[in-house]
Amino acid sequence: MSLSLPEASNFAVPIDRMFNAMLVLCGGVTLGVFVVMFWFCIKYRRGSDANREGRHSTKMGLELSWMLIPFLLFVGIFAWSINLWTLLRRPPAGAMPVYIVAKQWMWKVQHVNGRREIDTLTVPLGVPVRLIMTSQDVIHSFYIPDFRVKQDVVPGRYTALWFVATRLGNFPLFCSEYCGTDHAAMTGTVKVVSREDYQKWLKASTALPPAEQGRQLFVQFGCSGCHDPGSGIRAPVLRGVYGSTVTLADGVTVTADDRYLHDAIVLPATQVVAGYAPIMPTYQSRIDEEDVLLLMAYIKSLGPQASPAQTGVTHAQR
Ligand code: HEC
Ligand SMILES: [Cu+2]
Incomplete structure (x- = not known):
């Protein structure tokens, strides 16, 4: 059916x-x-000659089965x-x-x-x-x-x-x-x-592929002015951040998943990365969700960072 x-x-x-x-x-x-x-309504209706003794009986099999x-x-x-x-x-x-x-x-x-x-x-x-x-x-x-x-x-x-x-x-x-x-x-x-x-x-x-559209937005919204290597401003380099473990200013460690990146862009004050000043402006109401997805596609496309064993630092310490 x-x-x-x-x-x-x-x-x-x-x-x-x-x-x-x-x-x-x-x-x-x-x-x-x-x-x-x-x-029961019919059998025990008023005036019927049904047995009304109220005798108690126990049937174990019946009780167990119901x-x-x-x-x-x-x-x-x-x-x-x-x-x-x-x-x-x-x-x-x-x-x-x-x-x-x-x-x-x-x-x-x-x-x-x-x-x-x-x-x-x-x-x-x-x-x-x-x-x-x-x-x-x-x-x-x-x-x-x-x-x-x-x-x-x-x-x-x-x-x-x-x-x-x-x-x-x-x-x-x-x-x-x-x-x-x-x-x-x-x-x-x-x-x-x-x-x-x-x-x-x-x-x-x-x-254009989402990562390329994202790169354009990254420049357009001024993100690159802080985040590109060599920008001269102390902001984390975003290469390798996706999927990494980030230590926040309050000592909590989080995994940088989609949700983390979303909030890092839209509500940066809610999760400040340890070792950085909270200078990133909020983009809430300036960037819509579709653009956030494109920016995330760009950040993800930056590829993995060199492993900590090679560089001796974890992501958040750069
Ligand atoms: C004024 C400089 C500045 C601008 C502009 C800026 N950021 Fe940031 N961003 C920072 C700083 C500083 C941090 C680290 C402190 C924090 O987490 O707030 C940061 C943190 C982040 C993080 C978390 C990084 C991590 O290592 O966990 C992401 C993701 C990010 N920014 C993306 C963006 C995007 C996307 C834009 C543009 C829409 C942008 N930022 C614009 C300065 C900036
Ligand atoms: Cu609806």
Whole structure:
């Protein structure tokens, strides 16, 4: 049974199966309760000659079974759902990243080679796709009913979602978190095309690669004036920062992941690197989330730093 919606991703069939199993189970229990209720209503109605002695009897087998059977059923559902949930939360290592920025009231999409689209998400058939999502303003929720996937998109945070599209065609995309006046119009289309068509479509773009666009912004926003080697200002060199361990002024060590870089750019005062003066201006409200993604792509493209064993210093000490 498919709930009359197309089953268009790798998750659709297992999720429908689980949904239907729970529907049948809950329906069965409800039906059982109501049948017994009506039967008792009739049997013990006022004036009936039913036996009202109230005799106590204990049937061990019966009591054990009404405890054990539901217990096993519920533990079974728990195991089943946690299994499915783990699958939903763990994209395969080689999944293709696509960046999504939600904004009142549209979906902005950035592909690996810099190609962009709005309110349309083009993906190849049969390839694991990992969406990395954030919001420019309020909480939105990215929902593709035909894929049976949904994920909140939260400002100041990167959330992820993955799937493999299993059918060619166009599928509706919705925002499923009330996000203001035009929430209901915050819809889009997921276009599933063949791998060859997807590659052709990507290549048809004239956009610069994200890292190059990021480099341009890096100069344009004046970041290079402090961060480029030889700038004369005491600011960390950003080569190798991504994925490294950074010691902050308050002694806390953090891993420089996407979230760290995002906040280092947008809210530098919240995490000052040890050994530096907090002179970096905040770019909050000056740089939008799409530009932050490009700046991050540039910083990541700078490559790994020489290992500490070679230089004798850790990243934050340079
Ligand atoms: C006025 C000089 C200045 C400008 C302009 C500036 N920064 Fe910084 N930046 C710093 C200093 C100083 C630090 C270290 C202290 C801190 O963390 O606030 C820093 C820290 C960072 C870090 C964390 C580095 C680490 O080693 O963990 C990142 C990432 C970063 N800046 C990116 C940027 C980007 C992107 C821009 C442009 C949008 C920018 N900065 C503009 C001075 C600057
Ligand atoms: Cu929304």
